[in-house]
Amino acid sequence: MEYVTLGNTGTTVSRLCFGTWRFAKRHGDTVETDREEAHDLLDTAWEQGINFIDTANVYGDPNGTSEEWIGEWLADHDREDFVVASKVYFPFDGWGEPGPNDSGLGRKHIRAQIEGTLERLGTDYLDLYYIHRWDENTPIEETMRTLTELVEEGKVHYLGASSMAAWQLTKALWTSDVEGLERFDVTQPMVNAVQYDEVSDYLDVCADQDLAVCPYSPLAGGFLTGKYERTGDGGFEAPDGSRGSLDEMFDEYYVTERAWDVLETVESVAEEVDATPAQVSLRWLMEQDEFTCVPIVGARTPAQLEENVGAVEIDLTDEQFERIDAARSSDD
Numbered sequence: 125m126e127y128v129t130l131g132n133t134g135t136t137v138s139r140l141c142f143g144t145w146r147f148a149k150r151h152g153d154t155v156e157t158d159r160e161e162a163h164d165l166l167d168t169a170w171e172q173g174i175n176f177i178d179t180a181n182v183y184g185d186p187n188g189t190s191e192e193w194i195g196e197w198l199a200d201h202d203r204e205d206f207v208v209a210s211k212v213y214f215p216f217d218g219w220g221e222p223g224p225n226d227s228g229l230g231r232k233h234i235r236a237q238i239e240g241t242l243e244r245l246g247t248d249y250l251d252l253y254y255i256h257r258w259d260e261n262t263p264i265e266e267t268m269r270t271l272t273e274l275v276e277e278g279k280v281h282y283l284g285a286s287s288m289a290a291w292q293l294t295k296a297l298w299t300s301d302v303e304g305l306e307r308f309d310v311t312q313p314m315v316n317a318v319q320y321d322e323v324s325d326y327l328d329v330c331a332d333q334d335l336a337v338c339p340y341s342p343l344a345g346g347f348l349t350g351k352y353e354r355t356g357d358g359g360f361e362a363p364d365g366s367r368g369s370l371d372e373m374f375d376e377y378y379v380t381e382r383a384w385d386v387l388e389t390v391e392s393v394a395e396e397v398d399a400t401p402a403q404v405s406l407r408w409l410m411e412q413d414e415f416t417c418v419p420i421v422g423a424r425t426p427a428q429l430e431e432n433v434g435a436v437e438i439d440l441t442d443e444q445f446e447r448i449d450a451a452r453s454s455d456d
């Protein structure tokens with residue numbers, strides 16, 4: 125494993141972060157990753173040198189289960205070995221129905237959620253706390269002030285921002301600067317070799333402001349591994365049990381004409397460098413030169429995770445890098 129300084133922070137992380145969104149994720153009677161599998165995946169991540177773990181208060185059914193399972197696992201490890209990130213914003217259902225203040229970025233919700241998150245993770249601080257989305261109903265100054273208090277109280281080390289418009293990210297940074305508050309150091313947009321142009325303004329802000337970028341869904345939910353087969357009728361065949369076979373949103377999110385074009389190029393580069401499409405897709409992100417880029421991989425099995433970590437070992441030439449870029453924009 126290689127390690128990198130996370131943007132402007134003084135924290136060092138592995139070149140890949142491990143994401144735990146699918147822990148306790150239910151599809152009817154099927155649980156995508158159960159407790160034992162979750163702990164096996166965390167073991168593999170750690171054995172592979174990954175020290176950076178991503179979760180959110182709302183991950184798992186019921187919400188909070190992902191944090192809880194990580195907390196159980198962390199209890200048998202040295203907390204100081206890990207950089208742990210969580211998030212706040214979405215309605216938190218816990219074991220019941222969310223109430224009117226159980227979502228958003230107001231002081232009341234953030235202060236309640238950080239306590240639940242720390243308790244479930246069994247820790248007294250988070251290395252990184254993201255706002256999961258932008259809250260149109262709360263002045264950003266209240267949010268940044270509340271988050272600043274958490275930093276001052278030692279409950280959170282650094283602040284992060286996930287999906288939002290470039291102007292919202294800019295406004296939050298500006299508010300921090302003029303009000304003398306803590307600012308975001310890390311971002312978490314959806315970025316992969318297919319979906320990049322949609323967030324290029326956001327990424328320009330990250331580059332300009334030296335914010336680290338931790339892309340989520342770096343493999344487009346598994347599409348960029350090449351395991352989905354195109355069928356003649358314009359559809360696709362998904363392997364049994366894969367996300368594409370379980371998740372209704374998969375098609376709409378990830379399977380576009382552009383995605384097939386990018387995949388074809390990624391597969392040809394993979395053959396040239398004797399790697400897999402997943403490794404090439406991750407390497408393409410890690411080699412972004414405008415900002416520190418630490419993809420959040422979301423493997424389902426230890427074997428997938430080991431394969432993905434292999435991205436650290438490969439190199440792409442400028443020509444290969446540009447060919448993947450060109451495939452993405454070829455139908456514009």
Ligand SMILES: NC(=O)c1ccc[n+]([C@@H]2O[C@H](COP(=O)([O-])OP(=O)(O)OC[C@H]3O[C@@H](n4cnc5c(N)ncnc54)[C@H](OP(=O)(O)O)[C@@H]3O)[C@@H](O)[C@H]2O)c1
Pocket residue numbers: 142143144145146178179256286287312339340341342343344345346347349351365366367368402420421422423424425427428429431432
């Ligand atoms: N901030 C946000 O709003 C947000 C949103 C989404 C995710 N995230 C974070 O980002 C993390 C990663 O997102 P993601 O799970 O969408 O990432 P992804 O890397 O795009 O997709 C991961 C999925 O692809 C499949 N896969 C991964 N490696 C594979 C391999 N080598 N061979 C075959 N299949 C492979 C697995 O699914 P199957 O085997 O089931 O097909 C796996 O669950 C999440 O865990 C979460 O921490 C954040």
